[in-house]
Amino acid sequence: MFKTLLIKEIQASIIDFRFWVITLLCICIIPLSFYVSVKNYSQRLSDYRQEVQTYREATSVWYDMVAEGIHPPSPLSIFSQGMDEKMPYKVLTSRDGRYRIETAKPDNKYDLMGKMDFAYIVVMVLSILALVFTFNAISGDKENGIFRMVLSNPVLRRQVLLAKLIGNYLVFLIPFLLSLLIALLIVWFSGMVPIFSSQFFPAVLIMLGVSLLFLLTLFNLGLWVSSFAKNSALSINVLLLIWILTGLVIPKISPIISGVIYPVESTGVFEGKKAYLIANIIKEQRAEETELYEEIKAELRPESEINVSGNMDDEVNVEFDNRVLPIREKYEKRLASEVDKLTVDYKIRVDKQNRIAGAISSLSVINLANNLMAEFSATGATEAENFLNQAKQFQEQVNTDVYAKFIFREYFSKGASSSSVQQIAGAGEIKIPLMDAYRYVPLQDVFMNNLKDILLIAAYCLLFFVGAFISFTRFDVR
Amino acid sequence: MLQAIELTKRYEDGQLALDALNLEIKPGEIFFLLGANGAGKTTTINLFLNFIEPTSGQAIIDGIDVMKDPLETKNYISYVSENVMLYGNFTARQNLDFFAKLGGKSHLNKEDYYTIMRKVGLQEQAFEKKLKTFSKGMRQKVGLAIAIIKDAPNILLDEPTSGLDPKSAAELMQILKNLRNAGKSILMCTHDILRAKSVADRVGIMKEGRLVMLRDREEFLQDDLEQLYLEYMQETVMMP
Numbered sequence: 030m031f032k033t034l035l036i037k038e039i040q041a042s043i044i045d046f047r048f049w050v051i052t053l054l055c056i057c058i059i060p061l062s063f064y065v066s067v068k069n070y071s072q073r074l075s076d077y078r079q080e081v082q083t084y085r086e087a088t089s090v091w092y093d094m095v096a097e098g099i100h101p102p103s104p105l106s107i108f109s110q111g112m113d114e115k116m117p118y119k120v121l122t123s124r125d126g127r128y129r130i131e132t133a134k135p136d137n138k139y140d141l142m143g144k145m146d147f148a149y150i151v152v153m154v155l156s157i158l159a160l161v162f163t164f165n166a167i168s169g170d171k172e173n174g175i176f177r178m179v180l181s182n183p184v185l186r187r188q189v190l191l192a193k194l195i196g197n198y199l200v201f202l203i204p205f206l207l208s209l210l211i212a213l214l215i216v217w218f219s220g221m222v223p224i225f226s227s228q229f230f231p232a233v234l235i236m237l238g239v240s241l242l243f244l245l246t247l248f249n250l251g252l253w254v255s256s257f258a259k260n261s262a263l264s265i266n267v268l269l270l271i272w273i274l275t276g277l278v279i280p281k282i283s284p285i286i287s288g289v290i291y292p293v294e295s296t297g298v299f300e301g302k303k304a305y306l307i308a309n310i311i312k313e314q315r316a317e318e319t320e321l322y323e324e325i326k327a328e329l330r331p332e333s334e335i336n337v338s339g340n341m342d343d344e345v346n347v348e349f350d351n352r353v354l355p356i357r358e359k360y361e362k363r364l365a366s367e368v369d370k371l372t373v374d375y376k377i378r379v380d381k382q383n384r385i386a387g388a389i390s391s392l393s394v395i396n397l398a399n400n401l402m403a404e405f406s407a408t409g410a411t412e413a414e415n416f417l418n419q420a421k422q423f424q425e426q427v428n429t430d431v432y433a434k435f436i437f438r439e440y441f442s443k444g445a446s447s448s449s450v451q452q453i454a455g456a457g458e459i460k461i462p463l464m465d466a467y468r469y470v471p472l473q474d475v476f477m478n479n480l481k482d483i484l485l486i487a488a489y490c491l492l493f494f495v496g497a498f499i500s501f502t503r504f505d506v507r
Numbered sequence: 508m509l510q511a512i513e514l515t516k517r518y519e520d521g522q523l524a525l526d527a528l529n530l531e532i533k534p535g536e537i538f539f540l541l542g543a544n545g546a547g548k549t550t551t552i553n554l555f556l557n558f559i560e561p562t563s564g565q566a567i568i569d570g571i572d573v574m575k576d577p578l579e580t581k582n583y584i585s586y587v588s589e590n591v592m593l594y595g596n597f598t599a600r601q602n603l604d605f606f607a608k609l610g611g612k613s614h615l616n617k618e619d620y621y622t623i624m625r626k627v628g629l630q631e632q633a634f635e636k637k638l639k640t641f642s643k644g645m646r647q648k649v650g651l652a653i654a655i656i657k658d659a660p661n662i663l664l665d666e667p668t669s670g671l672d673p674k675s676a677a678e679l680m681q682i683l684k685n686l687r688n689a690g691k692s693i694l695m696c697t698h699d700i701l702r703a704k705s706v707a708d709r710v711g712i713m714k715e716g717r718l719v720m721l722r723d724r725e726e727f728l729q730d731d732l733e734q735l736y737l738e739y740m741q742e743t744v745m746m747p
Contacts, residue, residue: 030608030609033605033608033609033613034609037594037605040597040601041594041596041597044596044597045596173592174588174590174591174592175592175593175594177556177558177586177588178586178588178591178592178593178606178650178653179606179609180556180558181556181581181584181585181586181663182581182606182609182610182611182657183578183579183581183582183609183610183611184578184581184609185578505553505558505559506553506556506558506559
């Protein structure tokens, strides 16, 4: 019986004009989007290489050099560019340990709505097509009385519902999977990203799995609304409203709401506060060092007159070098502790704001799926955090490889200051530091980090199915 | 055999659609249930088909309570609706094939379907045409073909002649007679008194959910059925 219902659903879906519209759309846009994404990736990779090359050629090793660590574009960004254009993408090291992070800027003012990559096609285009495919699956049959004919036979309602779900879903997947296969072959032949290699294919499979689960969730939602709506017009209106809320409103409004519920000052204000704090501590340190220098000078040359020319005294300098260390240590510790405190406090508050936004946005299954695509394409929040960690490590690497190879001395006295640099490694021994062995987060870790969101989509899927099941099995056929 | 015992349906909004209906339709009998719109005719059919649950009482098909084993009872019943709606993108034969399989007849071939369609008077050239191009009369014929092919001992028809041209309606009546002669229990809800007079073995008139009149063929042929019907309807109109 179920087989008869399923075959009928498959046949009915295939001869429906919507199937052919969706097929045409999928065949056109999925391979095209991958083709464009590969081109775009190739361009970004070439830009990255050029930037590294320029840095390598234009930078020379010195005690206060600024080493650059640049984030290479993720090969899987051809699936989802995610936060790529808003991600931290360059670290600029500093001798004092306070490295700076630069954020990439969108390269085109028309990018405001995001690029049409695979993630966009699945979560925005196919999601709405899934609803168009299902809105009248039940309400239509209810409306025109076909259910009266069908249910006058010895069939279980749950079989009818399952046949509708599975039949429609399978037919919907035909153009989707076919177009995706064509697209992946295009990527493979382009030679830019070895998509079928063991390095990338597991992530591709997970993204495919997420897409299938997401589309199934949308099908269940469509069937649920179609089950309780009295007619197809009401069904499509309710579904469009839900889609607008979950696809357009919630993702855009969640950061705004979290900002209102839990306001946190902007990065600009925070950086300003930090700079002010650092400047004040350094000012205090310099005053104390100047005082010490003057003290030593007075001790060693009590009879001497004030050196109006401002020349530093070597003997004084040596003594100063010996006695300044506790002061420097004290200020280094203070600087580290106060800057850390400020940074950690800011990070905690930003994280809390992000968590609130995340909680609100997880009301939207579209947002969850989009986020997962970015995460598995290494263009999401996990990768941004990974880059920040590697930036820190890069700073430490440059500390060891470059900054520690130079002894830098600074002297402050009233009205004068001087400094000296001593290189303790041989010329040519110090190489220009490069962040060339960039490590992406292992897939397993990304998966575990995002398992909660995957399970949440699965929960939505189940909830919508149960809703459809209850609505469909309990409605009165009148 | 179709039986209704004290069958009652009150909807959630309080409307009493069927009030303690007692009825028995024997094999080889055509029963016409007459009544105005909203009298409870379709509710009766819906209860036999388990489309809705009774508030009290029983609907019994071939000795099985519909509420207790709805799935089993559907093996013993065929249904033709007022406005047969089938899959528009499927041909008449494909629709027949699908519903025959649903009704448990999975061994039939194309020629069997053609034979049934000829039997209900559908033109040959329509057999492989999509249903969406069919007129209402043609769709009703396919609906009847579906009911016949299921070969169930009981047949429910809900105003099947409404919108049919006189020739098609007459053909339908002839088919019903043949089915009656084959031993089927037939319950037909209709407004069509003329057909009732020519075909029915018994008629019942429903008013506001109650069966207010029941006549055998001999009885209603002696009385003026039309007059009786109008009298009952008039009483309905005049009621406060």
